[in-house]
Amino acid sequence: MANLIEGNAIIGQSGGPTAVINQSLVGVVQGLRAHGAGRRGHPIKRILGMCHGVRGLTKGELIDLTEVDNDRLERLAATPSAGLGSTRDKPDHPYCTRIFEACARHEIRYFFYIGGNDSSDTCRIVNELSNHAGHELRCFHVPKTVDNDLVGSDHTPGFPSAARFVAKACMADFLDNISLPGIKINVVMGRHAGFLTAASALARRADRFEGSTDGPQLIYVPEAPFDTERFVQDVAQVYDAKGRCHLVVSEGISDANGNSIGAQLIKSGQVDSHGNVQLSGSGALGDALSDLLKQKLTPAGGKPPRVRADTFGYIQRCWPDTSPVDVAEARGVGRFAAELAIAGDLDGTVAIERVSPIGGPQPYAAQFRRLDLNVVAAKTRHMPHDFLEGHNNVSQAFLDYCRPLVGPLPMFERF
């Protein structure tokens, strides 16, 4: 504790919640308490929580976590969504100044912010402002996002559990699709990164059902430019061959110029207008693709094919059947951040580094590392090229990368 400045610690949660974000919150609290924070004589006096992230902090909406019963913390850790409340606020410089002023007012010297790349950027700016103003603040970013789009990490806490949901949902929904054949579109979250959509490929169990090609047969991620005509041809080809087609589409699919397909389809009049182009918390993209396929694949004088679209929606990020690896790592990154603070580090983010080779017989293993805030702040990671196969599939390398993260999947039987 050589280097510890006296004051309070505060923890906040930001951005879209996940099924394991409270694991990280509890990890920070337990990590600080394990080293005596909150006990008489320790330089870290109180452990506070921000209600709804920096928005609550600036309004003085704080709760004291210093002495919350450990059993209650454990129950909270196993609860999905952000227990402290979250916020979508992306602070600019004046807002960051208010944050830093609130920190000074509440004698906060240790600032932990659990979130994605925007949260990391907030940490970075608050840290700089505080340092310039002479109020030493130690800022730690704790990674979290189902989108898996933070640079510098093998993957991000929250992603494995969401990927587990997507894989299980596609396993079950594919069986629904072969039971009542038709064209089935599933729209998956992930913003401009395709990792979560790609995880649907884990639903395929070709190892088990030899000779059968399991769904999803087509996977569209934002990293592969989406061509509407080619999409229709892809679906027609599978549908003609099998009498059914199970496909998964990322909410963030874009054309070669980076323009959102959802927004284009909805605005173009090629399908009927849906009134808005909001792509999250809405079935608009799935329904637009569904309308498109019905139009293009109806034979002259014939009936349109049976096309259904589901948008997995918010339950992707809050479904309480978590991945064991994710639970352990989400707790671990919180605890590691606490230990960075206790060890006297001034700032940083926590990265997950895989130490086992991808693929092959070695069991999965990872370790945590401190990285500078500016390594991750406000940057977006995309799927690397070798995780893609053509424009509508993912590679074996991606499957090898993703499989150990999601945990054991059910084994289904088929005739």
Place this chain on the structure above:
Amino acid sequence: MANLIEGNAIIGQSGGPTAVINQSLVGVVQGLRAHGAGRRGHPIKRILGMCHGVRGLTKGELIDLTEVDNDRLERLAATPSAGLGSTRDKPDHPYCTRIFEACARHEIRYFFYIGGNDSSDTCRIVNELSNHAGHELRCFHVPKTVDNDLVGSDHTPGFPSAARFVAKACMADFLDNISLPGIKINVVMGRHAGFLTAASALARRADRFEGSTDGPQLIYVPEAPFDTERFVQDVAQVYDAKGRCHLVVSEGISDANGNSIGAQLIKSGQVDSHGNVQLSGSGALGDALSDLLKQKLTPAGGKPPRVRADTFGYIQRCWPDTSPVDVAEARGVGRFAAELAIAGDLDGTVAIERVSPIGGPQPYAAQFRRLDLNVVAAKTRHMPHDFLEGHNNVSQAFLDYCRPLVGPLPMFERF
């Protein structure tokens, strides 16, 4: 076996699949095999399966289940969706004649059909036609539907597991809604019956979080006429009081004249057209309600509220986290149907009768009963009046009815 006619047995699955429909298939097979069907000298020679229900039967697409390994059957039982394939065909008289002819061709004397009220009606018609033609066919309907809309039963296999999904999804999604406040609409299956939508009320854990009203705060089922203006007022009231609103809507909501709200909203131009009025496998109803609320609740010169809509979609009926009661009963109704056949019954359907009082300390208990096919055939059960509370809630009586069916739900923690 005094009364057993010589021939083959056949089993089919029909309508929307469920997470436990294969339990019933395996229940019939095991029930018949337990009494020696398929063994040398037994009057029931072979146990066949129809591929995609009566559609496959009329085309001769059958598979032989007589000697399928029991371990494989057990794995299939734990697999969601219809393992034999399903069909949406609702046979008319000429189609039923083709079914009966196929039965005669394949020496079928025992006909088991797992499905909803349409399937029960198919059983009834095929039975009558066969009897008139002098080909004795013994027809048994095995109940299945997530809609819970079969008359004569306390509830229907498939409903408890789907209700479990809806309750868990709403528990987790409500936490998402308080974490990032706004108006959240969830659209739930169930056609013209509100049971599955009503199950969302199990997400409320007022017993645990005293003093807090947990979501969903508003529940709209088809049995309570839906008034669009009153809906907007309901939401505004909750939203004004809490700054958020979590609500659940049945896909089948209708006005006082029985007209579908989804179709009206989409067609009326009150919200933008969506190109079609298909309400299943589409986000149209949720998006239409979302657009409506944004329009009506935007303050003059102000920003629209944050409104999001998710349509739970097909994963409601295929999610593999089943209810233990449902698993046991779905297997049981299949087995009971087999035993009716073995005991010499000529036809019938299987009803689930609850023998424990609803509410109170007694553990849940149920038994199976044979009912005449015409008791359930082509009839739809709705939520009884005492399961409703006002126009936007369900009663304690419904909660007492539903709770033991879905199995233990997770206990979440909140600050």
